[in-house]
Amino acid sequence: MKLRNMKYDNAIKIDKDIYWIGWYKKEAPLRSNAYLIKDESNDTVEVILIDPGSVPDFPVILKKILQVCELKDIKYIILHHQDPDICASVPKIEELVYNIGGSIKIVTHSRAWFLIPFYGVRSEFYLIDFKGWKLELKSGRVLRFIFTPYLHFPGAFVTYDVKTKTLFSSDLFGGISYEFKLYADEWYKEAVKAFHEHYMSHEDHLRFAMEKLEKIYKKYGIKRICPQHGSIIEGENKVYEYIQLLKNITCGKYTSVTDDLKWIERDIRG
Ligand SMILES: [Fe+2]
Numbered sequence: 713m714k715l716r717n718m719k720y721d722n723a724i725k726i727d728k729d730i731y732w733i734g735w736y737k738k739e740a741p742l743r744s745n746a747y748l749i750k751d752e753s754n755d756t757v758e759v760i761l762i763d764p765g766s767v768p769d770f771p772v773i774l775k776k777i778l779q780v781c782e783l784k785d786i787k788y789i790i791l792h793h794q795d796p797d798i799c800a801s802v803p804k805i806e807e808l809v810y811n812i813g814g815s816i817k818i819v820t821h822s823r824a825w826f827l828i829p830f831y832g833v834r835s836e837f838y839l840i841d842f843k844g845w846k847l848e849l850k851s852g853r854v855l856r857f858i859f860t861p862y863l864h865f866p867g868a869f870v871t872y873d874v875k876t877k878t879l880f881s882s883d884l885f886g887g888i889s890y891e892f893k894l895y896a897d898e899w900y901k902e903a904v905k906a907f908h909e910h911y912m913s914h915e916d917h918l919r920f921a922m923e924k925l926e927k928i929y930k931k932y933g934i935k936r937i938c939p940q941h942g943s944i945i946e947g948e949n950k951v952y953e954y955i956q957l958l959k960n961i962t963c964g965k966y967t968s969v970t971d972d973l974k975w976i977e978r979d980i981r982g
């Protein structure tokens with residue numbers, strides 16, 4: 713993998729059958745990463761899209777999807793929560809796939825299922841909390857889902873691909889920064905801290921999730937973390953560092969904002 717001069721205009725292979733198909737623009741603080749798994753066995757292909765993104769990003773994401781697979785092979789879309797930067801383009805993908813006779817299942821948590829239909833999504837839902845927190849593909853490959861509640865949505869979860877030991881972490885481990893590299897450098901820790909301090913409500917929730925991920929790391933290994941914003945954290949040692957980082961930060965920064973009710977104090981004083 714060449715870290716320098718990497719071109720982001722095309723899909724980028726990050727493991728044998730996993731691709732980054734994200735949206736990149738130079739001057740943007742919050743870029744969205746989408747990912748694609750192309751699972752092949754014998755004569756079957758099953759494509760899984762992960763957090764495919766927003767309406768404005770869709771032309772770019774579609775171009776990258778078409779570089780690596782056929783639309784008819786898209787069988788599942790994993791939506792880690794209901795935010796528009798994750799889900800809003802799903803009706804557009806559905807239209808293309810259903811028009812050629814394909815069909816899709818939306819993989820999500822039941823809390824997000826309450827909200828996702830408001831985008832106009834029409835596919836059948838596969839609710840992970842009623843399916844044993846796993847999805848088994850035709851090849852036998854298993855995706856396991858780990859519940860990360862309140863980070864930053866009650867039904868938030870992350871996906872662990874057992875085959876490649878890849879963790880698709882959605883907003884967790886995301887970063888906010890004007891700088892962008894597909895693979896995390898030392899600077900990325902500051903971007904992660906900034907994002908979590910503001911977007912995650914409380915460190916107790918973060919520690920609860922990190923303890924789960926640490927168990928998985930120790931028992932099965934996590935080779936890389938693929939977040940929905942920011943950079944991919946590649947390599948077991950780096951993954952461990954970032955789990956420790958998030959165990960030890962303070963969140964909910966906006967609760968220290970106090971100037972919104974100054975008018976009440978002013979009114980009380982007369
Ligand atoms: Fe989000």
Ligand SMILES: [Fe+2]
Pocket residue numbers: 795797798882883940941
């Ligand atoms: Fe997000």
